[in-house]
Amino acid sequence: MAGFVKNSWYVAGWSKDFDETLTPLEITGQRLVVFRTSAGDIRALEDRCPHRLLPLSKGKRIGDTIQCGYHGMTFDSDGRCVRVPGQDNTPKSAYVERFPAYDRNGIVWIWMGDPDLADSSAIFDMPEFNDLNWHAHQGAALHIKANYLNVTENLVDPAHVSFVHPTTLGSAASEDVPVHVSTAGDVISAWRWIRDAAPVGFFQKFGGFSGHVDRWHYYHLHMPSTAVIDFGSIDVAQDCAEDDRDAGVRIFALHFVTPVREDYTIDHWMHLRNTSLGDAEASAQMDAMFKVAFAEDKAILEAVHDAEQHPQRRKPIRIAIDKAPNVYRKRIRDLIAEEATEDLGDPTHSSFINHD
Ligand code: FES
Numbered sequence: 001m002a003g004f005v006k007n008s009w010y011v012a013g014w015s016k017d018f019d020e021t022l023t024p025l026e027i028t029g030q031r032l033v034v035f036r037t038s039a040g041d042i043r044a045l046e047d048r049c050p051h052r053l054l055p056l057s058k059g060k061r062i063g064d065t066i067q068c069g070y071h072g073m074t075f076d077s078d079g080r081c082v083r084v085p086g087q088d089n090t091p092k093s094a095y096v097e098r099f100p101a102y103d104r105n106g107i108v109w110i111w112m113g114d115p116d117l118a119d120s121s122a123i124f125d126m127p128e129f130n131d132l133n134w135h136a137h138q139g140a141a142l143h144i145k146a147n148y149l150n151v152t153e154n155l156v157d158p159a160h161v162s163f164v165h166p167t168t169l170g171s172a173a174s175e176d177v178p179v180h181v182s183t184a185g186d187v188i189s190a191w192r193w194i195r196d197a198a199p200v201g202f203f204q205k206f207g208g209f210s211g212h213v214d215r216w217h218y219y220h221l222h223m224p225s226t227a228v229i230d231f232g233s234i235d236v237a238q239d240c241a242e243d244d245r246d247a248g249v250r251i252f253a254l255h256f257v258t259p260v261r262e263d264y265t266i267d268h269w270m271h272l273r274n275t276s277l278g279d280a281e282a283s284a285q286m287d288a289m290f291k292v293a294f295a296e297d298k299a300i301l302e303a304v305h306d307a308e309q310h311p312q313r314r315k316p317i318r319i320a321i322d323k324a325p326n327v328y329r330k331r332i333r334d335l336i337a338e339e340a341t342e343d344l345g346d347p348t349h350s351s352f353i354n355h356d
């Protein structure tokens with residue numbers, strides 16, 4: 001089993017999807033109950049009563065506390081036990097863990113690792129979220145019966161587009177165009193330009209292009225599992241420089257990949273665009289097109305996952321287009337190893353158990 005990177009912010013869902021209801025979720029194999037306090041703050045607690053382990057999500061809200069549905073132990077929104085029916089004292093170990101959680105840009109993020117390391121300034125962001133020249137539109141959540149590594153790897157892999165998405169995002173014109181790869185900090189990028197080719201289905205529809213275009217595809221993967229796909233097209237006559245992509249019809253397709261369990265992954269997807277601002281009809285049409293494309297990815301990824309469950313008599317091979325996925329896998333292995341070997345007794349480590 002591959003394991004998970006825990007010290008990271010993962011997407012639990014869109015902000016609009018959470019209210020005071022006790023919502024059960026699972027992220028990196030950890031069951032959570034997520035809800036809003038009466039003040040509207042988002043909370044994520046361990047979904048496990050410390051008594052007989054009934055999920056707290058099966059209990060009930062009493063004000064901002066949760067009463068367990070089995071014997072009524074009650075916990076506040078920080079996870080502290082405030083009542084044990086039948087006794088006056090509350091034992092020290094009667095608590096549930098609280099996971100740091102934030103709303104940002106209409107998205108709920110939860111930190112699954114060491115709470116002392118949670119830094120809200122490290123939550124994924126980009127200026128286009130709050131730029132009037134851009135339109136942000138939340139799509140949906142794709143549920144995939146596959147390991148998250150396969151899902152995320154697919155999002156730093158422009159080469160599959162010609163074959164998996166021939167009617168929407170790709171075409172045969174890009175089959176043999178080489179992919180460039182680079183890294184900067186915690187971002188792995190793979191990109192290519194397809195110059196002077198007929199527009200693909202998406203840009204015939206939304207760019208109004210009829211003649212040839214230059215088309216770009218930049219896949220930026222922010223470790224461990226947020227993908228930003230910058231893709232667009234521009235009239236070939238404009239001879240667009242690589243850094244001048246705002247001059248064309250430009251879309252950022254965002255995928256927030258949340259590992260649920262080893263064999264289950266949720267991809268919350270949305271987009272930011274510099275065209276059809278405020279046009280709800282265009283948003284709906286784009287969603288419809290994305291849904292076609294992502295159903296194609298889901299079918300491939302679930303079939304690959306299924307194939308992986310069978311014994312392999314030979315090692316799978318990797319080819320020239322796999323540079324970015326290879327870098328990604330190595331980085332994930334390193335991050336998981338780093339977390340596993342973290343020396344909690346290191347005197348420079350800031351978290352001590354204080355008993356003063
Ligand atoms: S299982 Fe929760 S109070 Fe008994």
Ligand SMILES: [Fe+2]
Binds near residue numbers: 161
């Ligand atoms: Fe795809």
